[in-house]
Amino acid sequence: MYYKDEQEKARCMNPDPSPCLYNVSTTERCPTPSCVTPSLRARAAATTHSMAPPISADVVVEAAPAPASMAVLNQMVCASAPAPIITVVSKQLVLPEGASPVGDLKLSVSDMPMLSCHYIQKGLFFPPAGMPNARLVSSLALSLSRALGVFPALAGRLVTLPDDRIVIRCDDGAVEFYHAVAPALSLAEFLVRDADVPTRLTKDLFPMDRTVSYEGHRRPLTSFQVTVLGDGAVFVGLVANHAVVDGTSFWHFFNTWAGLCRGEPVQPPDFSRNFFGGSTAVLRFSGRDGPAVTFDASAPLRERVIHFSAASIRGLKAAANRCRKTNEDDEVNGKLVHDLKVQGGCGEISSFQSMCAHMWRAVTRARLQLAANATTTFRMAVNCRHRLRPKISPVYFGNAIQSVATTATVSELASHDLGWAAAKLHTTVVAHEDGAIRQAAADWEAAPRCFPLGNPDGAALTMGSSPRFPMYDGNDFGWGRALAVRSGRANKFDGKMSAFPGQAGDGSVDVEVCLAPDTMGRLLCDDEFLQFVSHAPSP
Incomplete structure (x- = not known):
């Protein structure tokens, strides 16, 4: 069994709450003393002396002045709450290296629907850098300036033109770069094996929490934070x-x-704006504030990273294709390799589709409130770069994705096996080629709208990200391979999932799953689901 005893099973159904946080760089939330455990409070007091001082600015990095009210704010924190767990010790404004050679970039028919979505929040844990904090921050800031010189659009702003077109103005603006410390926390408190993600900790690893993308008209298009833990x-x-x-x-x-x-x-x-760049469609908003997210961001959720080993992924693929297990790993990361094989005439269900079908069936079983004739929906984002004819560059900058949906009733998923559900997902993905992409773009142009992210009927699942993204490969900053991927609170709702490659690079997959608390509890007690779930390796 997956659980050692009944106590462990009870903990999975009713997890302990995570400790509250307070970040002195904002006035977002101030916890009561009871929110922080005695052990954390004691460790914070014992390690306060080790906090890194703010670093000085240079020609590339312009230091932002501290607000005049910061001393008063610090006094309020000390008087009413325990020491902060994650503390921002400096904020800098980083300018791109060199003048931008890029002019205005018009938002495409794939960009504009995302204006109602939160900013993406993703990051990586690394082993100790083996250098003083000031040197670490300076190195990251300098290379960030150079990277922004290569990607000048990320240092720009959104601008709505008189004809209502929205463009990225590459105006060599500055981006925010924060240095934070958490002397009372260790990596082990973020990467707790077989436990929920401590979201009250992870949320303060990112700035611009739950910022809506339309706000890029008045806020930076990117923001960065490096956090050094106590270990x-x-x-x-x-x-x-x-x-x-x-x-x-x-x-x-x-x-x-x-x-x-x-x-x-x-x-x-x-x-190049060659992903339907000639479109004249615009998306208009009334008022200055723009759109809001299309889901309830305050709804209670449990979040967990579920690990599928390479062997489990192979097993799911074999079960979905009703064939013997093989040791082939070349398709374990799913979508891109599978797409190329389909174009070559092979109709094999991919590993990624098999894993998605396993999640779809299991979560639907766990949603006991759904009627047998209720329609369930599984959505996933499809990369259109290599599907369009002619193809666009694999390094095309911007959104070149479309959402595809597969539906089935609750009773259909319950009465059919994994292969049936995986085949439905496979059929949807294979059919989304050049003609379908162009039709979807034309449909949007006829009725421009924001993307309806969320789960309004309680029966949907949305898979984001991809295990083929280079989250570990290529992201070594010079002191070792990353240890884990984590995300912030952006764009999360009941049924939102994100697929990450496994840290070992062996074809394993991690799925970040957000579900209503009761649904998550039942999922983690489902033996049919758990037979393919593995213990995540220690970092």
């Missing part, structure tokens, strides 16, 4: 406007930043 582990967090980048462009920039920090050559992005 020396380092978290590098990146926040990027989702109307400006998709996952492919996001990780291309992350790889570029890390490569420049290592002193290696990098591949610049393609700023």
Whole structure:
């Protein structure tokens, strides 16, 4: 069994709450003393002396002045709450290296729907850097300036023109770069094996919490934070406007930043607006505030990273294809390799589709409130770069994705096996080629709208990200391979999932799953689901 005893099973159904946080760089939340455990409070007091001082600015990095009210704010914190767990000790404004050679970039038919989504928040834990904090921050800031010189759009702003077109103005603006410390925390408190993600900790690893992408009209399009923990582990967090980048462009920039920090050559992005760049459709908003997210961001959730070993992934693929297990690993990361095989005439269900079908069936079983005739929906984002004819560059900058949906009733999923559900997902993905992409773009142009992210009927699942994204490969900043991927609170709701490659690079997959608390509890007690779930290896 997956659980050692009944006590462990009870803990999975009713997890202990995470400790509250307070970040002195904001006035967002101030906990009561009872929110922080005695052990954390004692460790914070014992390690306060080790906090790194703010670093000085240079020509590239312009230091932001501290607000006049900071001393008063610090007094309020000391008087009413325990020492902060994650503390921002400096904020800098980083300018791109060199003047931008790029003019205005018009948002495409794939960019504009994302204006109602939160900024993307993703980052990586690393082993100790083996250098003083000031040197670490200076190195990251300098390479960030160079990376922004390669990606000048990420240092720009959104501008709505008189004809209502929205463009990225590459005006060599500054981005925010924060240095934070958490002397009372260790890596082990973030990466707790077989436990929920401590979201009250992870949320303060990122700036611009739950910022909506339309706000890029008045806020930076990217923001960055490096956090050094008490055991020396380092978290590098990146926040990027989702109307400006998709996952492919996001990780291309992350790889570029890390490569420049290592002193290696990098591949610049393609700023051609050739993904339906000739479209004249516009998305209009009334008022200055723009759109809001299309889901309830305050709804209670449990979040867990579920690990599928390479062997489990092979087993799921074999079960879905009703064939013997093999040791082939070349398709374990799913979508891209599978797509190429389909174009070559092979109709095999991919590993990624098999894993998605396993999640779809299991979560639907766990949603006991659904009627047998209720329609369930599984959505996933499809990368259109290699599907369009003619193809666009694999390093096209911006959103070149579309959402595809597969539906089935609750009773259909319950009465059919894994292969049936996986085949439905496979059929949907294979059919989304050039003609379907162009039709989806034309449908949007006829009725421009924001993307309806969320789960309004309680029966949907949405898979984001991809295990083929280079989250570990290429993201070594010079002091070792990353240990784990984590995300902030952006764009999370009941049924939202994100797929990450396993840290070992062996074809394993981690799925970040967000569910209503009761649904998560039942999922983690489902033996049929758990037979393919593995213990995550220790970092």
